Amino acid sequence: xxxxxxxxxxDAQVFDLIAKEQHRQESGIELIASxxxxxxxxxxxxxxxxxxxYAEGLPGKRYYGGCEVVDQIExxxxxxxxELFGATWANVQPHSGxxxxxAVFLACLQPGDTILGFDLSHGGHLTHGSxxxxxxxxxxxxxxxxxxxTGVINxxxxxxxxxxxxxxxxxxxxxxYSRDWDYARLRAIADQIGALLLADISHPSGLIAKKxxxxxxxxxxxxxxxxxxxxxxxxxxxxxxxxDFENPFGIKTPKGELRLMSSLLDSGVFPGTQGGxxxxxxxxxxxxxxxxxxxxxxxxxxxxxxxxxAMARAFVDRGYSIISGGTDNHLMLIDLRTKGGNATNxxxxxxxxxxxxxxxxxxKNMVPFDDKSPMVTSGMRVGTAAMTTRGMKESDxxxxxxxxxxxxxxxxxxxxxxxxxxxxxxWMKAFPLYQG
Ligand SMILES: *Cc1c(COP(=O)(O)O)cnc(C)c1O
Numbered sequence: 001x002x003x004x005x006x007x008x009x010x011d012a013q014v015f016d017l018i019a020k021e022q023h024r025q026e027s028g029i030e031l032i033a034s035x036x037x038x039x040x041x042x043x044x045x046x047x048x049x050x051x052x053x054y055a056e057g058l059p060g061k062r063y064y065g066g067c068e069v070v071d072q073i074e075x076x077x078x079x080x081x082x083e084l085f086g087a088t089w090a091n092v093q094p095h096s097g098x099x100x101x102x103a104v105f106l107a108c109l110q111p112g113d114t115i116l117g118f119d120l121s122h123g124g125h126l127t128h129g130s131x132x133x134x135x136x137x138x139x140x141x142x143x144x145x146x147x148x149x150t151g152v153i154n155x156x157x158x159x160x161x162x163x164x165x166x167x168x169x170x171x172x173x174x175x176x177y178s179r180d181w182d183y184a185r186l187r188a189i190a191d192q193i194g195a196l197l198l199a200d201i202s203h204p205s206g207l208i209a210k211k212x213x214x215x216x217x218x219x220x221x222x223x224x225x226x227x228x229x230x231x232x233x234x235x236x237x238x239x240x241x242x243x244d245f246e247n248p249f250g251i252k253t254p255k256g257e258l259r260l261m262s263s264l265l266d267s268g269v270f271p272g273t274q275g276g277x278x279x280x281x282x283x284x285x286x287x288x289x290x291x292x293x294x295x296x297x298x299x300x301x302x303x304x305x306x307x308x309x310a311m312a313r314a315f316v317d318r319g320y321s322i323i324s325g326g327t328d329n330h331l332m333l334i335d336l337r338t339k340g341g342n343a344t345n346x347x348x349x350x351x352x353x354x355x356x357x358x359x360x361x362x363x364k365n366m367v368p369f370d371d372k373s374p375m376v377t378s379g380m381r382v383g384t385a386a387m388t389t390r391g392m393k394e395s396d397x398x399x400x401x402x403x404x405x406x407x408x409x410x411x412x413x414x415x416x417x418x419x420x421x422x423x424x425x426x427w428m429k430a431f432p433l434y435q436g
Contacts, residue, residue, distance in 0.1 A: 004172055016084070024359075025037070025433060026427050026428065026432075026433045026434070027359060027424075027425045028073060028359035028360065028361055028424065028425075028428065029359060029360045029361065029387065029400055029403070029424060029428070030361050030386040030387060031127050031360065031361060031362045031382040031383060031384075031386070031400070032361055032362065032363055032381075032382075032383065032386070032389065033091050033175075033214045033229075033330065033331035033363075033381050033382060033383025033385065034175070034202075034203065034226075034228075034229050034383070035045075035201065035228075035229070035386050036228060036229060036230065036231075036232045036385045036386050036389055037232075037381075037386055037389045037390065037433055038228075038232060038233060038234060038288065039232075039283070039287070039288075039291060040434060041282070041287050041291075042232075042233060042234055042284045042287050042288050042291075043199060045234075045280065045283040045284040045286070045287045046280055046283075046284035047280070048280050048409075050070060050073070050279040050280035050282075050283050051278070051279075051280040053066070053067070053070050053152070053279050054276045055067050055070045055071075055074070055276060055279050056270060056271075056275060056276050056277070056355050057270070057276055058074075058182040058266060059071040059074045059075045059078070061074075062382065063153070066247070070279045070282075071284060073094075073279060073283045073286060074092060074277070074279065074282050074286075076286045077092045077282050077283070077285045077286035077289060078090050078091075078092055078121065079182035080286055080289035080290055080293065081238065081240065081285070081289045082240075083293065084209050084221070084289055084292055084293055085152065085208070085209055085217060085240055085242075086215075086217060086242060087217060087223070087240040087241060087242050088241065088242055088243065088244060089240065089241045089244050089262045090238065090239065090240045090241075091103075091238070091239045091240075091253075091265060091266055091269050092238055092281065092282050092285055093269050093274065093277040093278075094224075094236065094237030094238060094239060094269055094271060095237060095274060095278060095281075096226065096235065096236060096237045097125075097127070097200070097202045097224065097225065097226035097237045098126075098127045098133075098271075099237050099269075099273060099274060100129070100224040100225070100226075100235070100237035100238060100239050101127040101135065101198075101200060101237075102134060102135070102223055102266035102268075102273050103239065103265065103267075103269040103272055103273045103274070104169075104198055104222055104224060104239060104265065104268060105134075105135060105138075105139065105169070106268040106272045106273055107261075107264040107265045107267065107268030107272070108168070108169050108196055108198075108222075108249075108264070109139055109168060109169060111138045111139070112138075112139065113139050113140065113142075113167075113168045113169070114139070114140045114165055114166060114167040114168055114379055115128070115129050115135065115139045115140070115141055115142070115167050115168070115169045115170075115171060116129075116142045116143070116144065116158075116162055116165055116167035116169070116170045116171065116195070117129040117135075117141060117142075117143055117144075117160065117170075117171040118145070118153075118171065118172065118173070118273060119144065119145040119368075120143075120211060120366075121145075121366045121374075122145040122146045122177075122368040123146070123174045123175060123176035123177040123323075123368070124143070124174050124175065124177075125173070125174065125175045125200065125202070126174075127142025127200075128141075128171045128200065129143065129171075130141070142165040142167060142349070143161075143217070144157060144161050144162075145368060146177075146323075146324070146368050148368065148369055150324065150325075151323040151324035151325070151368060152179055152324050153177075153179070153181075154328065155182055155185045155186070155189070157190075158186070158189060160191045162189050162190070162192070162193055163192070163193065164197070165393075166193050166195075167193070167195050168195055168196065168400075169195060169196050169197075169198060170186065170189070170190050170195045170196070170197050170198070171197075171198045171199075171200060172186050172197070172198070172199050172216075172220070173198075173199050173200030173201055173202065173203075173224075174200075174203065175202070175203060175381075176331065176333045176365050176366075177324075177333075177383050178308075178312075178322070178323065178324055178326065178327035178328060178329055178331055178332045179324050179327075179328050179329075180212070180213050180214050180328040180329070181199070181214060181216070182220075182353070183197075183199065183214055183215075183216045183219035183220055184219050186219065186220075187219040187220065194248070196221045196222065196248070197220045197221050197222075198220060198221065198222045198223070198224065199216035199219075199222075199223045199224075200223075200225070201216060201223060201224070201225045201298075202224070202225050202226040202229055203229050203230065203329070203330070203331065203383075204224070204230055204329045204330065205225040205229065205230060205231045206229070206230030206231045206232060206292065206297075206301050206304070206330075206385070207230055207301050207304065207305060207329055207330060209231070209292055209301075210292075210297070210298045210301040210302070212301055212302065212305050213328065213329060217240075217241075217242035219244060221245070221261070222239065222240075222242065222261070222265070223239070223240045223241065223242075224237065224239055224240075225237070225238050225240075226238075226240065227285050227288060227361065229385065230301065230304065230330055230385045231288065231292060232288060232291070232292070232297075232300075232385070232389065233284060233287075233289070233292075234246060234281050234284035234285060234288065235281070235290025236278070236282075236284075236285055236300055238285070239265055239269070241261065241262065241265075244260050244262045245260070245261050246258040246259075246260060246261070247259050247260065247261050247264050251264065274305075276350065279410060298310045300388060300389070303388050303393065304330045304384050304385050304388045305329065305330065306393075306394055307384040307387070307388050307392065307393065307394060307396075308327045308329065308330050308331065308332065308383070308384045308395045309326070309327065309399075310394035310395075310397040310398060310414050311332070311382065311384060311397040311398075311400065311401060312326050312332050314397060314398045314400075314401035314402075315332070315334060315401055317340060318401060318405045319338075319339055320334050320335075320336075320339050320405075321335045321339070321368070322334055322335075323335055323336040323367055323379070330383045330384050330385050331381060331382065331383035331384075332367040332379075332381070332382060332383075333365055333367060333379050333380075333381050334379055334380050334382065335367045335378060336348065336351055336377055336378055336379060336380060336408075337367075337378045339408070342349060345365070346408060346411075347372060347376050347377060347378060348363075348364025348365055348366075348372075348376065348377030348378060348379050348380050349364050349375065349376045349377060350411060351364065351380045351408060351411075352364040352380065352408055352428050354408060354411040354417070355404065355407055355408070357407075357417045357418070358403065358407045358417050358418075358420040358421040359421050359423065359424050359425060360403065360404060360407065360424065362380045362381065362382050362404075363376040363380065363381055364376075364379065364380055364381075365377055365379045365380060365381040366378070366379060369381035384397065387400070387431075389431060390428075390431040390432075392430050392431060403420060403423075403424060406420060407420055
């Protein structure tokens with residue numbers, strides 16, 4: 001028999017490391033824009049006996065017996081997320097955001113088809129056509145970007161590129177773009193060339209669910225997202241549509257009817273790109289979607305946005321320059337090249353490596369038209385989702401920026417860095433993460 005105690009005493013090595021990681025998360029300032037902290041209920045579901053169950057297929061249509069309970073769990077996740085986003089169809093099985101996108105590509109594209117995405121070096125994502133990702137290897141990737149002067153997307157130029165390249169699929173959404181998207185304009189462009197429009201809202205999906213940003217669902221044929229960023233669920237992915245439609249590729253059912261897009265997307269996930277779904281993670285998604293339907297979560301997302309604006313103002317006040325000049329969402333990209341003083345030679349790499357010495361976690365990031373390599377970069381990306389979960393408000397964001405500035409201005413002063421780290425560790429005790 002396997003008991004909880006034998007399992008953990010048997011593997012002190014792993015559980016000691018987990019305890020260390022928990023300590024790291026609790027004692028530092030977490031500013032990685034793609035990270036968040038889930039509730040104990042989400043973790044409990046993710047760590048449940050559901051990990052033992054095989055359930056290939058969909059609720060009510062499984063290839064395995066014994067799925068009566070997991071069917072109800074997965075259906076609950078689907079129903080809740082449809083309510084959350086005003087969608088009429090959802091597949092909650094993608095293991096990650098990357099998997100969700102790959103499943104969409106498999107459903108909509110043939111090898112060699114042209115796709116049009118947001119340039120990775122301007123804030124886009126690897127899965128939108130990078131040459132090292134399947135999206136760039138199996139398809140013909142083309143890109144649009146931001147303007148050098150404004151840091152903002154010029155939709156006239158997107159249109160020009162789309163008319164020239166004639167993509168079959170256009171992708172909007174990003175990992176490091178702090179401005180909202182004009183989905184209506186993008187759809188008008190897609191319609192001119194008969195392209196499908198995919199919105200990958202992995203980063204701002206929580207803010208979109210709570211109507212703090214433009215709604216992509218009426219304009220974009222398909223929407224994908226991760227579940228672990230602003231949405232504050234377990235690590236995972238998700239595909240949704242507000243309006244299902246007959247596939248435009250002429251793919252028929254055995255009865256000779258055009259298959260619905262939802263049916264192609266379901267097949268794109270399983271058996272197209274995945275095997276058995278992670279029902280423990282799907283249960284955790286259901287819990288997180290339930291939480292996201294609450295008023296408390298609505299307040300949380302408002303605070304995330306208010307905190308991002310306070311943080312952006314604080315950076316600007318200290319002489320840092322933010323790409324596009326500010327933020328509409330939970331994140332911002334800072335160009336470190338323009339900060340004077342002791343930091344004239346600051347790079348993303350130096351910032352990341354120095355800030356971590358004070359227990360501040362950020363990630364280095366390419367800025368648009370960067371003159372440095374992806375391993376060095378001129379920028380850093382920061383977001384407010386995680387620290388807002390810990391209960392921080394606008395004034396705390398200002399304090400964080402004071403710390404960041406002090407660390408960067410003293411990047412060659414190890415004793416100063418370690419005293420800042422101690423101050424931060426002490427300060428973080430006021431924002432307990434997992435009590436008890
Ligand atoms: C984070 C992200 C993904 C990938 O998510 P994973 O779960 O890491 O695979 C995809 N697209 C965008 C825009 C993202 O920001």
